[in-house]
Amino acid sequence: MSASPAAGPSPAERSVTRGRRAWYVYQLRRGLRPWQAAPLLLLALLPALVILVLAWAGRIHGRGAAAFVSSPGFYARLFDGLLLHTAVFFGCAWLFLQMIRGELTGRILHFAWLTPIRRSWLGWGKYFAGATLALAIFNCGTLLSRLLLLRARHAGLDGHALASYLGITSLACLGYGAAFFYMGARFRQPLFPALAFLGWEQINFLLPPWLQRVSIIYYLHALHPGGIPAHAWGFVPPPMRAVTAVFWLFGISGGLAWLGVRRFARLEVNYGNED
């Protein structure tokens, strides 16, 4: 009986895998260029900066500011307003809209199209590289702000709450990243759809509950460990189980990313002056 060939990928398959990995790493490196990463870092540090400033103000001006930091809904509001609505939202817009649209305006998309990597893989590689960067940067922001808050309150580490906030940040990065990735692939001028999306996410609490579901922030709110303090006006949505919210967030993120990859794979290099 002859020996069967050794199991494992062929040289050609290994080459394809190496190429895909190189593409992912290349996208990560592009995202980490200083001018690209600096705005993300600044946005991620916003909540921590606010806590630092309030803690410093409390030390200088007395109990008012310190009490504010210690109030029960403070971090939930800070996390929701500054991290989710501002840092993650605008950070993902900055990162993901440029991933495709930036290459078209920079007239370098054809370099990707001429590599022996399937276009759908190129698209997924871009999305996952962007998601990796967003997760790393904004989770650091969440972690830092949470630790600073606990220090300001002289409180111990609450593992469950910390894990929840990190999980929400991660899901927000995946969801907003996918939404902006799709917009970058779909629209020649994605700024206007992005602004419309911003408005929709911001006024989500004003919408009737059935419309609130057509968003990302609705499901993120459902995961808040202490709940989001209700607005004085607006509709209060019925509570949702965390597992359902996570399911929906993965579904929306996956669906939008898939649409974005599909659209990206069909893009043509038409920078406008072919002769």
Added chain:
Amino acid sequence: MSNGLDAMVRLEAVSRFYGDVLGVNRISLEIGPGITSLIGPNGSGKSTLMNLIAGLIQPTSGSIRVLGVAPRDSETLFPQLGFCTQYEAFPAGANGYGWVRQNLLLHGYSRADSEAMTEAALARVGMTALARRKLDGYSKGMRQRIRLAQILAYHPRLLILDEPLNGLDPLARAEMAALFRSLAGEGKTLIISSHILHEVEAMTDRIILLRHGYMAGEGGMATVRDSIAEQAPQWLIRCSRPARLAAMGLEGLSPEGRPLLQQAQIFARPEPALLLRTQAPAAFFQALNQWIAQGEIEVETITPADDDLNAVYRYLIGSEEAI
């Protein structure tokens, strides 16, 4: 080319429109090993045709096979196809060496192989000494070379080069032309577009003439010229009495009753000469022999005046574009 068996590129009735604007229309052709040049003025569809072959854009209608596969089959096609586009841009901040090496990594080569292949490709295009500089600071010629190095590095069978001689000084053009000939000698297929006609002429095996998105002619230089039946060949005759020769030629008729000459232009300097067009060259030269024998004129030289690519180009495209 007539033998479809060794066609590297095959287009069948390919059209591409940009909205209402025609890119190329109903192009059918086959391209085999050697150097094929795409010639045409701006807007003729050269780059559109190249982008279609490389799959950067899709045809509105028709079908394209490159090395036996559809252009969208990246994993099969692009290890064997290298395309130097007309686009000038590079990612910001990259240097020449890193850019060539990065492309090899994306082609699935190991880091060590990529470095060795990068060095070899840079040496082949004469960019070793300048490769560590930022691409932003490169001259146009250096960018051309680094783009060429990028595709030469992985030894593709088919190279598509959009205006590869653009921006190069005469010496560099000659070097590149020699490089292209050497690549063709290795059995590779090169498709080159250019406006630098005399340099293309020196290296090309076959030309494809494009005009307003249509193929105006294709084949070897002589084939293209002959295919334009209505276009009479042109000859330059240095002789003692060009005016007399012109008169006799314009008055004379061939056995079929056609005029011996369609057009004649007399030159007095630097030497007396006659530039003429004839659609009946056999009859004209038979008559010319008689006139020489009768002592009507003395002929010093007879030269085909249009047997170069520039003349063919003028026939088909228009003299204002010829160089």
